[in-house]
Structure formats: structure tokens, C-alpha cells
Amino acid sequence: MHYFVTGGAGFIGSNLVDRLLQASHHVTVYDNLSTGQIEFLKRAQESAQFKLVQGDTLDLPALTSAMHGCEFVFHLAANADVRFGTEHPRKDLEQNTIATFNVLEAMRANSIRKIGFSSTGSIYGEAALIPTPEDAPFPVQTSLYGASKLSGEGLIAAYCEGFGFQGYIFRFVSILGERYTHGHIFDFYRQLLADPHHLRVLGNGQQRKSYLYVQDCINAIFTVIEHAQEKVNIYNLGTDEYCRVVDSIGWIADRLGIKPELQFTGGERGWIGDNPFIFLNCSKVRALGWQPKLTIQQSVVKTLEYLMEQNWLLERR
Amino acid sequence: MHYFVTGGAGFIGSNLVDRLLQASHHVTVYDNLSTGQIEFLKRAQESAQFKLVQGDTLDLPALTSAMHGCEFVFHLAANADVRFGTEHPRKDLEQNTIATFNVLEAMRANSIRKIGFSSTGSIYGEAALIPTPEDAPFPVQTSLYGASKLSGEGLIAAYCEGFGFQGYIFRFVSILGERYTHGHIFDFYRQLLADPHHLRVLGNGQQRKSYLYVQDCINAIFTVIEHAQEKVNIYNLGTDEYCRVVDSIGWIADRLGIKPELQFTGGERGWIGDNPFIFLNCSKVRALGWQPKLTIQQSVVKTLEYLMEQNWLLERR
Numbered sequence: 001m002h003y004f005v006t007g008g009a010g011f012i013g014s015n016l017v018d019r020l021l022q023a024s025h026h027v028t029v030y031d032n033l034s035t036g037q038i039e040f041l042k043r044a045q046e047s048a049q050f051k052l053v054q055g056d057t058l059d060l061p062a063l064t065s066a067m068h069g070c071e072f073v074f075h076l077a078a079n080a081d082v083r084f085g086t087e088h089p090r091k092d093l094e095q096n097t098i099a100t101f102n103v104l105e106a107m108r109a110n111s112i113r114k115i116g117f118s119s120t121g122s123i124y125g126e127a128a129l130i131p132t133p134e135d136a137p138f139p140v141q142t143s144l145y146g147a148s149k150l151s152g153e154g155l156i157a158a159y160c161e162g163f164g165f166q167g168y169i170f171r172f173v174s175i176l177g178e179r180y181t182h183g184h185i186f187d188f189y190r191q192l193l194a195d196p197h198h199l200r201v202l203g204n205g206q207q208r209k210s211y212l213y214v215q216d217c218i219n220a221i222f223t224v225i226e227h228a229q230e231k232v233n234i235y236n237l238g239t240d241e242y243c244r245v246v247d248s249i250g251w252i253a254d255r256l257g258i259k260p261e262l263q264f265t266g267g268e269r270g271w272i273g274d275n276p277f278i279f280l281n282c283s284k285v286r287a288l289g290w291q292p293k294l295t296i297q298q299s300v301v302k303t304l305e306y307l308m309e310q311n312w313l314l315e316r317r
Numbered sequence: 318m319h320y321f322v323t324g325g326a327g328f329i330g331s332n333l334v335d336r337l338l339q340a341s342h343h344v345t346v347y348d349n350l351s352t353g354q355i356e357f358l359k360r361a362q363e364s365a366q367f368k369l370v371q372g373d374t375l376d377l378p379a380l381t382s383a384m385h386g387c388e389f390v391f392h393l394a395a396n397a398d399v400r401f402g403t404e405h406p407r408k409d410l411e412q413n414t415i416a417t418f419n420v421l422e423a424m425r426a427n428s429i430r431k432i433g434f435s436s437t438g439s440i441y442g443e444a445a446l447i448p449t450p451e452d453a454p455f456p457v458q459t460s461l462y463g464a465s466k467l468s469g470e471g472l473i474a475a476y477c478e479g480f481g482f483q484g485y486i487f488r489f490v491s492i493l494g495e496r497y498t499h500g501h502i503f504d505f506y507r508q509l510l511a512d513p514h515h516l517r518v519l520g521n522g523q524q525r526k527s528y529l530y531v532q533d534c535i536n537a538i539f540t541v542i543e544h545a546q547e548k549v550n551i552y553n554l555g556t557d558e559y560c561r562v563v564d565s566i567g568w569i570a571d572r573l574g575i576k577p578e579l580q581f582t583g584g585e586r587g588w589i590g591d592n593p594f595i596f597l598n599c600s601k602v603r604a605l606g607w608q609p610k611l612t613i614q615q616s617v618v619k620t621l622e623y624l625m626e627q628n629w630l631l632e633r634r
Binding site for chain 1: 402403406407410414415418421422441442445451452453454455456457458459460461463464465467468470471472474475476478479480549551589590
């Protein structure tokens with residue numbers, strides 16, 4: 001199979017690319033390298049079955065041309081910055097909503113009908129039902145990021161109905177692991193490198209979040225694509241546990257052998273639109289036989305250890 | 318209050334404008350007159366409190382400038398063509414999703430924080446729960462139109478959370494009444510004028526749909542805006558009944574005194590993405606004290622009688 005991966009130089013994308021190549025597939029990555037890292041594709045570039053096209057998802061002609069000959073599209077390119085959405089609302093519209101439209105139009109032009117899409121648990125807003133299942137009550141959006149992913153899901157489903165596409169929509173919790181490049185572990189580790197004695201924490205530290213290790217995430221994606229048969233296949237991907245921000249800080253501090261003083265900015269939410277409790281019901285994907293191999297604690301420590309070996313990443317961003 | 322009404326020259330928009338002027342408000346209409354009709358604003362233009370700005374919602378600078386001094390925005394401008402969505406997918410993206418983003422950005426630039434939005438029952442896709450309440454299970458989209466309205470709702474909710482806006486989102490069933498310019502009654506009447514003996518019906522005629530009279534719709538909008546106090550207020554607007562397409566045809570034929578032979582194109586759906594059963598649970602808006610004055614049958618006949626008096630409309634479109 002020839003896969004096309006937008007955002008294939010990113011955290012999740014590049015891990016997916018390595019796995020697809022390991023499984024002997026052909027892979028074309030389309031990435032503008034705005035947040036993706038060429039270093040993440042070092043291993044992929046050793047393969048003759050790999051091709052990198054540097055381009056932007058907003059450039060529809062280039063996107064359409066790059067997709068030629070591919071059979072399955074993983075659309076992972078996105079502005080994944082939930083926290084600063086209100087500082088640049090156009091970014092989510094363009095890089096997520098319009099970009100997804102362009103990907104679908106490029107697929108239509110190339111007669112490609114299968115798409116995998118990285119959506120988010122943020123789409124549930126402040127869910128009334130926790131752990132939140134895929135068919136939770138119709139949510140009200142609380143972030144521009146969530147709204148833009150909702151738009152992307154809606155477009156994909158409409159293309160499935162209208163143009164005979166088959167869609168695989170994955171609502172991720174926060175993903176951790178090798179090549180992690182943004183999020184709380186990144187922020188905390190960078191702060192602690194500069195000053196191991198103090199750590200500024202957004203909110204009251206009691207926010208409850210769920211996490212999933214990137215290889216477990218990719219295993220789940222492969223399981224769904226192999227087994228799910230609907231026109232539109234929507235799956236939550238997460239672990240059956242959550243932790244508080246302070247739990248995660250405890251594991252990080254222990255691993256670093258330090259005891260920083262925590263300075264909370266206060267409030268239930270770390271920022272406008274922050275969701276104080278994200279925990280997804282993942283029984284739908286588990287029913288397909290998948291289960292995660294790492295706990296949240298193991299994933300947090302593994303991510304920290306990765307960052308400790310990759311100081312160039314902290315300097316770059 | 319000074320209201321800004323996008324799509325104010327359209328069917329629902331122009332009726333809303335007349336009612337706002339009757340209630341002594343100031344009204345600025347922003348419409349590109351692509352489907353809106355200047356004739357619908359004839360009465361409004363007699364008022365010194367009325368202003369028409371001809372402009373496109375995709376022209377953000379013009380939109381922002383026209384909105385200056387307004388206090389409440391009704392965003393009704395849209396591509397309301399559900400049926401032909403797959404013939405021009407970009408139309409829903411631009412005229413609905415991006416246009417709504419522009420309206421929100423223009424509001425932000427003008428420090429206007431209240432918005433009323435015409436969404437749709439189509440947003441529920443093929444609902445598992447009928448009559449469908451506002452908090453129905455998270456729907457899967459079946460049309461580009463529904464997907465674009467979902468995007469609009471998501472954007473509005475995110476602006477409410479992120480920028481302190483207050484949103485009133487109305488999920489309409491099909492609206493009927495004076496100035497009705499597209500939909501099944503329009504299509505059927507035009508066909509029967511050309512040939513009273515035959516009527517081509519999309520699908521098997523058993524599709525069940527709900528309808529609401531335009532003045533009842535506007536009464537409901539006013540009731541919600543007066544009483545609903547949440548940050549994001551989402552209300553289904555419809556009657557507590559539905560009819561089959563063949564029922565509607567019967568009422569139309571009776572009123573015209575004809576007995577056309579019905580030629581069904583067949584199938585449960587009239588077109589790709591047509592929803593064979595739309596029926597909304599409207600107990601939330603009824604709990605605010607609103608109720609419709611006209612039945613579906615009365616609304617259908619009233620709409621037909623309006624079209625019979627307005628042959629110019631049939632010729633123009």
C-alpha cells in the first residue's frame with residue numbers, strides 16, 4: 001500500500017511513518033516543516049520506499065500533485081496548539097479546517113477514498129459524561145482547536161456520505177513518547193533545566209488528564225484500520241486511566257531527583273478553554289482487541305527520558 | 318438596539334428585519350443579493366431606522382466596516398442549498414464556515430459580543446434518537462451543508478468561551494411562509510404550473526420532514542433571546558409534528574384543485590445526504606413559553622398561496 005502522510009515529520013506522524021515503512025509499505029510524507037523536524041525522518045530517509053515532499057496543506061495544487069499515486073491518506077498535519085488559540089483564531093481555521101478541506105479535495109482529484117484523521121478528545125468540550133464515549137451527548141466547543149477538529153470530522157463524514165470515501169477518525173487524548181515536542185512535560189522539563197528549584201504550574205495542578213504512549217496509539221490506529229468496516233469509523237484512543245497534573249509533576253521530579261517548589265497560577269483551568277477533566281471511554285477500540293502496553297506513569301517517564309537525551313529539541317523550540 | 322443582519326434580504330432574514338423594525342429597533346442589513354431579493358426589503362426601506370449594505374461575508378474589511386456601531390448580530394447569510402452540496406463542496410466551506418468566521422472576527426473588531434445564528438436540524442445527520450433533542454448523541458454528518466453549519470456552531474461556541482461572546486444557536490427544521498424561495502413547495506409548484514398532470518418526486522415520497530412557519534420561527538427566536546441566559550444557548554426550532562412528502566403534495570394538489578400523477582424517482586432518500594426522517598424535540602424552546610401558531614398543513618398552504626401571488630419569484634429563480 002502507498003500511504004500519504006500529512007504532518008509526517010511531526011511527533012506522531014514520523015513515528016507512524018517509521019512503522020509503515022517497517023511493514024514494507026510505501027510512504028510519501030507531505031510536511032511544511034513548520035513544527036515537524038527533518039531529524040525525525042532520518043531513519044525513514046534510508047528507505048527507498050520513502051519520499052518527502054516539503055509543502056503546505058494550504059497549497060492545494062502542490063498537495064494534489066504530491067498525492068498522485070497514493071492509496072491511503074493519513075491527515076495528521078495540524079495546528080496542535082490548543083492553549084494559544086485565542087491569540088490567532090485564523091490559524092485553526094486555516095491550518096486545520098481549510099487544510100482538511102484541501103486534503104479531501106486533493107484525494108477526490110486523485111480518486112483516493114480512504115482517510116485516517118487525527119482528531120482530539122478536546123472535541124467533547126467540557127463533557128457531561130466522563131469517561132466520555134464516542135456517542136456522548138452533542139458537545140459544546142470550548143476551544144478554537146476543538147472547533148476546528150470538529151469541522152474536520154464533519155467534512156470527512158460528509159465526504160464519506162457524498163463521495164463514497166471511507167473515514168477513520170481518531171479522537172486522541174494527549175500523546176506521549178519519543179519525538180514529543182510540545183505539552184506539559186516539555187514545558188516542565190525546560191523550566192526545571194533553567195531552575196530545578198521552582199516550577200510554575202498553570203491552574204491549580206488538579207486538572208485531570210489522560211495520556212497515551214505514541215506506539216500504543218499507532219497500534220490502535222492499525223487495529224482500527226484493519227478491523228473497522230463502517231463508512232465513518234470514529235474511535236477514542238486513550239488509556240483507561242487519568243492522572244492529575246501534580247501526579248505527573250511528581251513522576252518527573254522523582255526521575256530527575258529533585259524537589260521543586262510548585263507555584264500554581266491558580267484556578268481549575270490552566271488557560272481559557274483548558275478542560276479540567278479529560279478522560280475518554282475507550283471500550284470501542286478495546287473491543288477490537290487492542291490494549292495499551294504502557295501506563296500513563298511509564299509514558300510520562302519515557303517521554304522525559306527521551307527529552308533528556310535530545311537537548312537539541314529543547315533549544316530549537 | 319441596533320441589529321446587524323447578514324442575509325437580511327433573504328427569506329427568513331427579511332421577515333426578521335421587518336419584525337425588528339416594527340419593534341422600533343435600528344437594523345443594518347448586509348447582503349450580497351446573490352439569493353436575497355431587494356423586493357423583500359421594500360417595506361424596510363421606508364423606515365429611517367433601516368440601512369442596507371450590499372456586501373459579501375467573504376469580504377472581511379467591508380463586513381467589519383458595515384458592522385460599526387451595531388450591538389447584536391444575526392448571522393443568517395448562508396448557502397442554504399443542501400441538495401447540491403456535492404456539486405460544489407467549496408461553496409459550503411466558503412459561504413458558511415469561512416463566512417461565519419469572518420462574522421465573528423468582524424464582531425470582535427467592533428466589540429460586539431452577541432450573535433444569533435441560523436443552524437439546522439440537518440446537523441443531526443441521520444439521528445438515532447427521534448424526535449431529536451439538542452443533546453442527542455454526537456452526530457455523524459451526512460451533508461456538506463450540515464458539516465458547514467456544525468463548523469459554524471463550533472466556532473461560535475469557541476468564541477463564546479474564548480472571547481466572552483454570548484451565542485444563540487437555532488437549529489431550524491425547514492421554514493415555510495411568505496418570501497419562501499427554495500425547497501420542495503417551490504419545486505412542486507413550478508413543476509405543476511408547467512404541467513398540472515404530472516409531478517416528479519425525489520425519492521419514494523415517504524420521507525418524513527418537519528416544518529415551521531416563518532413568523533412562528535421569529536417568535537421563537539425572540540423568546541429565546543429574551544429568556545435564555547447561558548453563554549451558549551442552543552435551541553431546536555420546529556413544530557411537534559412531521560409530515561410525509563406525499564402528505565404535503567396532497568395539500569398542495571387540493572389547494573390547486575388538481576390530481577397530478579406522481580412519478581417517484583425511488584429510494585428512501587431524495588438525494589445523496591437527504592435525511593429520510595427529520596423531527597426535532599422542541600421541548601426546550603417550549604419550556605420558555607413559546608408555541609407555534611400554525612400547523613404544518615397551514616404553513617404549506619400559506620406558502621403555496623404566497624407563491625401563487627408572486628409569480629415573479631418563480632421566474633427569477
